[in-house]
Amino acid sequence: HVLTTPSGPSRVGGNWKVTRGEVAVSSSSPVYLPLASGHPLPRIPPNPAARDKEEVGGRRWSSRERPTTFSAPPISTPMAAMECLQAHSVQILGIAVAVAAIGAGAAYLYLSKKPKGSLDPENFREFKLVERKQLSHNVAEFRFALPTPTSVLGLPIGKHISCRGKDSVGDEVIKPYTPTTLDSDLGYFELVIKMYPQGRMSHHFREMRVGDYLSVKGPKGRFTYKPGQVRAFGMLAGGSGITPMFQVARAILENPNDSTKVHLIYANVTFEDILLKEELDGLASNYPGRFKVYYVLNQPPEDWNGGVGFVSKEIIQTHCPAPADDIKILRCGPPPMNKAMAAHLDDLSYTKEMQFQF
Template identity: 60%
Template sequence: MWTFLQNPPVNKLDALIALVAVSVVSAIAAYIYLKKKAKDAYVLVGCLDPTTFKDFKLVKRTQINHNSARFRFALPTSTSVLGLHAGQFIRCRGMDREGKEVIRPYTPITLNSDVGYFELVVKMYPLGRMSHHFREMREGEYLAVKGPIDRFKYKPGQARSLGMLAGGTGMTPMFQLIRAILENPKDKTTIHLLYANHTFVDILLKEELDWFASKFPNHFKVCYVLSQILRCGPPEMNKAMAAHLNELGYTKDMQFEF
């Protein structure tokens, strides 16, 4: 004798709740996916135009030393990103002291993780044409910028170790890359930086570099080199140090004894 078992009756309310739950989960998943996709696309595009100069407002100027300053420029919205990959730079347009147009390349020290703004560190030379433009810039004024311009696009982990040689404002493209590497927990690249300047006060971004060296001792080491030396101490020490410095190639006019 065969016995047929019938399926238990389905509660319409339970079925409706299950359907609603599935729909909500699907909607949330779709929202997260589309939001991430939109964000990735926006980061890729950014606020720059490689063919046309766009104006960005100077919102903060911080003097670093006698001839260098840090310039912060606002992006269109508080959530905008510049859209510059590590290894790329921008071109800035300004006017020299004779009123003639001048265009120079610069590398921001900020990354796409810095939203709403980007920053430049600029050394203003006495006879520099673009230096004149930055020296005269005041908060509230605008800078014409075009980019990104490819130098090379760094890929995380593409080298086991990097050696960097920088002097003066040549630090800015290095700093951009240092940040990109050290702020990415998946990038295990080690960095050795040799940074040369005339005097101690000429060292740019030293506080930030020292912080990186302290926080990432196994991945980042920096050595500062000065072309002008100040020394102070007892006569025996000064005499001994002078001899050592002379052997290293530091001439008398490059040394000063208090």
Template identity: 65%
Template sequence: MSFRLTKFDFSHFRYFTEKLQPELLGGAVAIIAVGLTATYFYRRFTKVPKKCLDPNNFKEFELIKKTQLNHNSARFKFALPTANSVLGLPVGKNIIARGRDSLGEEVMRSYTPITLDSDVGYFELVVKMYPNGKMSHHFRQMKIGDKLEVKGPKGRFSYKSGQVRAFGMIAGGSGITPMFQITRAILENPKDKTKIFLLYANVTVDDILLKEELDNFVNKYPNQFKVYHVLNKPPNEWNDGVGYITKDMIQTHCPAPAKDIQILMCGPPPMNNAMTAHLNALGYLPKMQFEF
């Protein structure tokens, strides 16, 4: 990056030097020279993180770590081109991943990374792999060193700090990922005071994805983040919900209908349909609801 003084800068510099006493002129010039030199080197050598996503073209990212979370879910860590790169994904958006199914046919699916652009040099996905899932097959077969084709950002939802007073979040299974991304963005921003109330449905305790991270949020931000787990098959010692998320659970654990709140949903289609019916019955207007 080159550096030059504009005519405007020189005119102000001449005015300054003409008014300055001669005995002080030399020192002033030296100070200005030092300042200009520092500015030049700061601009020349300070690296701005490079955004990697392309909305129209797929780009390849190398798998550098794979962590099995339970019997059918894993955490995948992909390297970005340089240690100074960021994915370039706005909060609330997702990416499109492309792979091959068991028959070798091309398949594409949307995923929401659990990382933010504050995570430099890599991004992470949490993926639930279903027995007959086409993209699940691709992820199941991935080994360290393999590459994933990705493009984006995609999605209808955008988040700006403080856009609502509170979010109610209703998630099922791997539907936690967009909720986790938004929650991280809010809680890691000291200026964002948005409150979050999460209802998270799963079959067993082992199926709860990112449980350790969610527990840490509860402990670190007790006045800003609440989570209520609902399990189909709870353990003997269990104090949260049992069965499916009900209208009463939403009424108890989510913010009441208001102009400055929003309910976010992400889960299997039957679950989303049931939650929409509950929300409508409780008086949440369509503009207060968003389904990923």
């Protein structure tokens, strides 16, 4: 007796060959009556001996050496085939989505992982001078290498570092400086140093040559900044006090997610004393709607069209944002200038919360 699917059975060598959904049995078989009466087949217990020795591909394999084989479930109708394909498609889609999610998560973790800085707030570390560029008779730019080409200094915006050296008589001296580079500058940091004739740390920098090492500790400083915390900054800088202003301004302007505006007043004695003028003019050109710089000279050249003399209340009123809760005025310059600027700002109704001095 044969229970068969529409394709029908076939006989090979005296035995019934079961194809697709067929089941071929004889009336003497112990499974015939259950099948004929519609009852399910009894569960046949496994044969350990048969399980231990199976014939696969014409060869008998033991359970320990048996090759792995796979078989697809029988497909008896076009509808079943479609359902099978759909099931496999769903499985493949699920796997693809899972792989994409894992890849995206790994990429996010990699990109969001902040590199470890090269500074130590408690101990001095040595950094090698790899380039020295003379900008004027008393100003030079010093480039120091970080541990690797992809290392970052790890200096938050507006912070400074402490540099240690020796003065002209060999005594140790420590002075704060603000790098003009950011953590987006990989593998190095730069200091623009104005060397005064009687400056103790100026002597150390004046004597430095490529290959020498500078002892540095940091970060230091009270200033903290988060993108968008104010609508606008006003900056009052004098001489070498431009370095923290330049660092903050550059960080703001180069951040595409920060719309803060920056208004800088920069005072010097002569035109030759202006530090980073090319870089400042570049920021003004690249970000005309967000960065303004106004130069003031005490001894200007004949063709000068900027401010003349000292920074006055009128200059501040004209070139800085008016007093408001969402603005801040930053000051950094020689002590006499800082004192004069604080008095001007008080007279112009800028509260203490609206002011910060580096």
